[in-house]
Amino acid sequence: xxxxxxxxxxxxxxxxxxxxxxxxxxxxxxxxxxxxxxxxxxxxxxxxxxxxxxxxxxxxxxxxxxxxxx
Amino acid sequence: xxxxxxxxxxxxxxxxxxxxxxxxxxxxxxxxxxxxxxxxxxxxxxxxxxxxxxxxxxxxxxxxxxxxxxxxxxxxxxxxxxxxxxxxxxxxxxxxxxxxxxxxxxxxxxxxxxxxxxxxxxxxxxxxxxxxxxxxxxxxxxxxxxxxxxxxxxxxxxxxxxxxxxxxxxxxxxxxxxxxxxxxxxxxxxxxxxxxxxxxxxxxxxxxxxxxxxxxxxxxxxxxxxxxxxxxxxxxxxxxxxxxxxxx
Numbered sequence: 001x002x003x004x005x006x007x008x009x010x011x012x013x014x015x016x017x018x019x020x021x022x023x024x025x026x027x028x029x030x031x032x033x034x035x036x037x038x039x040x041x042x043x044x045x046x047x048x049x050x051x052x053x054x055x056x057x058x059x060x061x062x063x064x065x066x067x068x069x070x
Numbered sequence: 071x072x073x074x075x076x077x078x079x080x081x082x083x084x085x086x087x088x089x090x091x092x093x094x095x096x097x098x099x100x101x102x103x104x105x106x107x108x109x110x111x112x113x114x115x116x117x118x119x120x121x122x123x124x125x126x127x128x129x130x131x132x133x134x135x136x137x138x139x140x141x142x143x144x145x146x147x148x149x150x151x152x153x154x155x156x157x158x159x160x161x162x163x164x165x166x167x168x169x170x171x172x173x174x175x176x177x178x179x180x181x182x183x184x185x186x187x188x189x190x191x192x193x194x195x196x197x198x199x200x201x202x203x204x205x206x207x208x209x210x211x212x213x214x215x216x217x218x219x220x221x222x223x224x225x226x227x228x229x230x231x232x233x234x235x236x237x238x239x240x241x242x243x244x245x246x247x248x249x250x251x252x253x254x255x256x257x258x259x260x261x262x263x264x265x266x267x268x269x270x271x272x273x274x275x276x277x278x279x280x281x282x283x284x285x286x287x288x289x290x291x292x293x294x295x296x297x298x299x300x301x302x303x304x305x306x307x308x309x310x311x312x313x314x315x316x317x318x
Contacts (some may be wrong), residue, residue: 012090012290055094059076
């Protein structure tokens with residue numbers, strides 16, 4: 001399961017576009033810079049493919065090693 | 071992807087780039103690869119002028135900030151005096167293909183043993199979106215308000231093709247950063263370029279096609295589609311020269 005560092009997000013929506021499970025969406029809360037950051041709508045469906053982390057320009061999405069987030 | 075952790079080579083804060091700018095993705099890829107190769111303390115980033123200069127506040131490793139277009143010349147000096155260092159120049163298209171054209175071609179022709187990361191966003195981003203040598207035909211900028219007309223301003227310059235015609239370069243490749251596959255390929259390409267440099271194989275050049283949401287006057291998502299329909303058909307991604315493969 002991914003971890004989103006909302007502090008670094010700039011709301012480009014690349015993660016939302018490329019999520020193969022379509023479980024990321026732009027949230028309704030803003031971060032300190034005023035950007036709406038993404039939220040995971042259905043954590044159960046996350047397959048930890050890391051495509052959102054691959055596309056995030058800011059490196060705001062991290063994918064912990066398997067078992068580390070249990 | 072088994073695991074991903076943000077590199078400590080870039081600052082623990084948002085970059086200075088605009089939202090959706092693939093420049094920051096390029097910077098992050100470079101930092102990831104350097105960390106993966108265990109060269110964090112041994113790397114040296116030669117930062118040029120343009121949006122790439124935003125790395126001055128963002129890059130956590132050693133860097134050198136040099137005059138406009140002169141990054142390959144400065145990198146030549148650093149690499150020759152510190153051959154064990156992993157030296158790379160990080161340049162944009164206005165910097166590399168316009169004012170720094172002599173430096174890049176000469177450094178490539180001499181086969182200097184460093185890497186050039188070339189972020190090509192087809193405009194002068196930092197100064198307000200003027201036409202760059204790589205601006206596409208018909209693309210509107212603040213200096214080509216009716217779109218670039220080849221009759222008066224020539225054609226977009228293909229740097230990978232130009233450099234691959236030279237004898238000396240060891241590796242010349244172009245990647246597009248607008249899709250997950252492109253980003254993965256780019257990461258592999260950057261890694262290969264750095265590894266070739268560490269083996270002393272000579273000049274390596276990696277062009278990364280990026281975007282400029284601010285000066286293209288589009289949302290970040292629209293720029294990705296624009297790149298698919300306009301940029302990629304003209305600037306074709308691929309490996310243009312690889313002496314290791316050519317020899318085999």
